[in-house]
Amino acid sequence: MAHKIYMTNLKGGTGVTSCCIGLGLMLAELGERTLIVDGDRYAANALVTGGCGNLQIYTLADYEKGACRAKQTLVTHHRSENLCISSSLGAQDGKSASLAVDELEGLFDYILLDKTAPDRCDSAIIVTEPFVPSVKSSDACKAYLSDMGIKDISLIVNKLNGGQIINGEVMTAQEIAALLRLPLKAVIPEDLTLPLGKWKKSTLKAFRAAAETVSGKREIVCNVVKPYFGLNGYIKRKVRERL
Numbered sequence: 001m002a003h004k005i006y007m008t009n010l011k012g013g014t015g016v017t018s019c020c021i022g023l024g025l026m027l028a029e030l031g032e033r034t035l036i037v038d039g040d041r042y043a044a045n046a047l048v049t050g051g052c053g054n055l056q057i058y059t060l061a062d063y064e065k066g067a068c069r070a071k072q073t074l075v076t077h078h079r080s081e082n083l084c085i086s087s088s089l090g091a092q093d094g095k096s097a098s099l100a101v102d103e104l105e106g107l108f109d110y111i112l113l114d115k116t117a118p119d120r121c122d123s124a125i126i127v128t129e130p131f132v133p134s135v136k137s138s139d140a141c142k143a144y145l146s147d148m149g150i151k152d153i154s155l156i157v158n159k160l161n162g163g164q165i166i167n168g169e170v171m172t173a174q175e176i177a178a179l180l181r182l183p184l185k186a187v188i189p190e191d192l193t194l195p196l197g198k199w200k201k202s203t204l205k206a207f208r209a210a211a212e213t214v215s216g217k218r219e220i221v222c223n224v225v226k227p228y229f230g231l232n233g234y235i236k237r238k239v240r241e242r243l
Helices: 016-029 045-049 060-064 095-107 132-147 162-166 173-180 201-214 230-241
Strands: 003-008 034-038 074-076 083-087 110-114 123-128 153-160 184-189
Touching: 003 016, 003 132, 016 034, 016 045, 016 083, 016 110, 016 123, 016 153, 016 184, 016 201, 034 045, 034 095, 045 083, 060 095, 083 095, 095 110, 123 132, 123 173, 132 153, 132 173, 153 162, 153 173, 162 230, 173 184, 184 201
Parallel strands: 003 110, 003 123, 034 083, 034 110, 123 153, 153 184
Antiparallel strands: 074 083
């Protein structure tokens, strides 16, 4: 049976979909057969973010109508045969995603549920930004997940800038995790190229560490502060302050 992880936050814009794609890619590189089920019924964001936009032949909307099998909704990612994405584009609700997970879980080691089918998940990861509105939303999200019966809840701190930590503008990931009383699974550095469809090497390295932690191979988190020390780090901080 696949290990099913519900990835979410009650606040939009924290980067849940980007983290699903990044984590999924790196799990696939580690040899884990991985499926991302995209809960976005209007824009197919996981396909777009993953560079697979408009490659789908069937979606879960077709599956719920009985026009195809769940397996036919799978889009294999061009970077790895171990990673597939199934889109909810056009679906009426999340029921089709839950049923599809039941049908597909035997084919995969990990299934990442992007804000869909929490009733099929045995664990959850909250994705938060290091800013007050996101942290407060994450606390509410933790309570929401607990009320749903999900007890294995952990945290990814996304878009964390080491310069802002040094300047005292945001908390460290460890401080955020301690405040929320959640185990920290990953720290993803701020990457302003992501909206352009690009991935920095440092971002991929952070997701690799996340995949190793999630899969239990070793526990490691990205150090986002180190690049901001010294003269080069000072220049980076000053440049970032002007963006």
